[in-house]
Amino acid sequence: MDIAFIDYLANTKAGAMRKCGIASKLFLCLSCLSVCLCARSLTVLISVPALLLVFNLISGMPPCRLMHFLFYPVFFSLAFVFMRLFSDPYDAAVILLKATASVLSMVLLLITTPFTDLFSFLGAFLPKVIVSSLFFAYRIFFMLLQKLSDSLKNMRLRGKFGLSHSVFYLKSIAGVLGSVFISAVDMSERMSVIYAIRGFNGRIYTKNSWRRFSAYDILPVLTGIAVICLGIFARPGGAL
Amino acid sequence: MSHLHLTDGMITPVWCALGYVIAAAVLALCVYKIRGTDSVKRAPLIGLISALMLLTMSVPLGFLPFHLNLTVLLAVIAGPYVGFIAVLVVNFILSLIGHGGITVVGINSLIIGIEVFLGYALFSLLGRKCNVAVSALAAVVVTLLVSTSAMVGTVLFTNTNPAVILPHEHYAGELHGEEEVESGLHDEDESLAQAAAEVKLFSLSGIVAIAVILLFGIILEAAVTMFVVSFLKRTRPDLILKNAHRRM
Numbered sequence A: 001m002d003i004a005f006i007d008y009l010a011n012t013k014a015g016a017m018r019k020c021g022i023a024s025k026l027f028l029c030l031s032c033l034s035v036c037l038c039a040r041s042l043t044v045l046i047s048v049p050a051l052l053l054v055f056n057l058i059s060g061m062p063p064c065r066l067m068h069f070l071f072y073p074v075f076f077s078l079a080f081v082f083m084r085l086f087s088d089p090y091d092a093a094v095i096l097l098k099a100t101a102s103v104l105s106m107v108l109l110l111i112t113t114p115f116t117d118l119f120s121f122l123g124a125f126l127p128k129v130i131v132s133s134l135f136f137a138y139r140i141f142f143m144l145l146q147k148l149s150d151s152l153k154n155m156r157l158r159g160k161f162g163l164s165h166s167v168f169y170l171k172s173i174a175g176v177l178g179s180v181f182i183s184a185v186d187m188s189e190r191m192s193v194i195y196a197i198r199g200f201n202g203r204i205y206t207k208n209s210w211r212r213f214s215a216y217d218i219l220p221v222l223t224g225i226a227v228i229c230l231g232i233f234a235r236p237g238g239a240l
Numbered sequence B: 001m002s003h004l005h006l007t008d009g010m011i012t013p014v015w016c017a018l019g020y021v022i023a024a025a026v027l028a029l030c031v032y033k034i035r036g037t038d039s040v041k042r043a044p045l046i047g048l049i050s051a052l053m054l055l056t057m058s059v060p061l062g063f064l065p066f067h068l069n070l071t072v073l074l075a076v077i078a079g080p081y082v083g084f085i086a087v088l089v090v091n092f093i094l095s096l097i098g099h100g101g102i103t104v105v106g107i108n109s110l111i112i113g114i115e116v117f118l119g120y121a122l123f124s125l126l127g128r129k130c131n132v133a134v135s136a137l138a139a140v141v142v143t144l145l146v147s148t149s150a151m152v153g154t155v156l157f158t159n160t161n162p163a164v165i166l167p168h169e170h171y172a173g174e175l176h177g178e179e180e181v182e183s184g185l186h187d188e189d190e191s192l193a194q195a196a197a198e199v200k201l202f203s204l205s206g207i208v209a210i211a212v213i214l215l216f217g218i219i220l221e222a223a224v225t226m227f228v229v230s231f232l233k234r235t236r237p238d239l240i241l242k243n244a245h246r247r248m
Helices: A001-010 A022-038 A042-058 A063-082 A091-113 A115-122 A128-157 A166-197 A215-233 B014-033 B039-056 B071-078 B080-096 B105-127 B134-160 B165-181 B183-235 B235-244
Strands: none
Touching: A001 A091, A001 A128, A001 B014, A022 A042, A022 A115, A022 B105, A042 A063, A042 A091, A042 B080, A063 A091, A091 A115, A091 B080, A128 A166, A128 B039, A128 B071, A166 B071, A166 B235, A215 B071, B014 B080, B014 B105, B039 B071, B039 B080, B071 B080, B071 B105, B071 B134, B071 B183, B071 B235, B080 B105, B105 B134, B105 B235, B134 B183, B183 B235
């Protein structure tokens, strides 16, 4: 899933994009996304993902990892193409490029913005139960990931990781998942009590630092405006 | 959870917006239904179920290009309303990393929400009469088949232009009509018809390949769910049995 790797990149690396405010980065990503989703011009559908690719690489995303992220949209788009829902090659290419642009824009946002900042920004628009759940999901995921990783390591050391006996392997995996589920439910109950003692009333209050702007915000804002202009002036199916 | 996630660009913006509106309505219903739960426990529980859904996707299955989801199992543990909210949260996080599009979070959540509600209902129904492990197996198989069909049906239904959905049959039909009128183009038509047949064969093999992969994924998820339910029945039966005999 690579969520841990994205979190690592967002919190440890430096760079101009990480100094930008979340509002300007979101503007850039949503501009790229909306322009690509509305576009029929190959110029737009190739140049915008190429621009996003450059931004991703500059922001420290390793190319191999990026390929891994791109695998999902390409695979799912191809699955639908194979199912003959979009059998025209041009339509298939458009679908693939749109999906690629979408992933590149979202990954750029995530590798330059910590999850907590993003959820804090979303707190201004989404219901409190959803935002609090996002925070808890983020926190619990990393705690359980460590537990799952330890359990799988134990399983491997005890020789239960071979694929030669598939049923045995699945039973072992199910046992690991079952034990993780049990400890997760217990942990959730303990966590509720701890949060209640600390004064949690169902809502996580966050600092709204996204309203501040700096000189670094000029780059994503200008790039976003340029992408929108490209989308407006590009002709369907051809060049500018 | 269905193993096909819709990506951005496959569904027109109008349908995406409609998906968001309906998902918001279902979300409001779910939040209303769980209003009786202590507000301090509500968010940690939804967060926990969301984290478990994300976590099961991280389990390696060797060389197999699959990930588990165990949506039905988690709906059984937490209930369908908490399950749906968790599905929405998970789909949102997944869309940020390219696993399903950000514009189709509403539609993806509604389709996967089918798994939550149907899986829970089937498990509750079958759990009264059969062994819980067998009930879980049957519930997962039926639910995944329904949700996968819903996913494909959604793409077909939202692309209403027949030229986009079935261009080859339509084109082949036109060719036959022209053959009768213009005999001079007979050879060219034959080669075109042959090419269309090749494309049809390729498409058919593609459908079969995808169907086999999906079927294998469904069997795998059903088997793991059954083993986890057996494990929980032995170690913490209260987690699953309290819902096996309860109505929605």
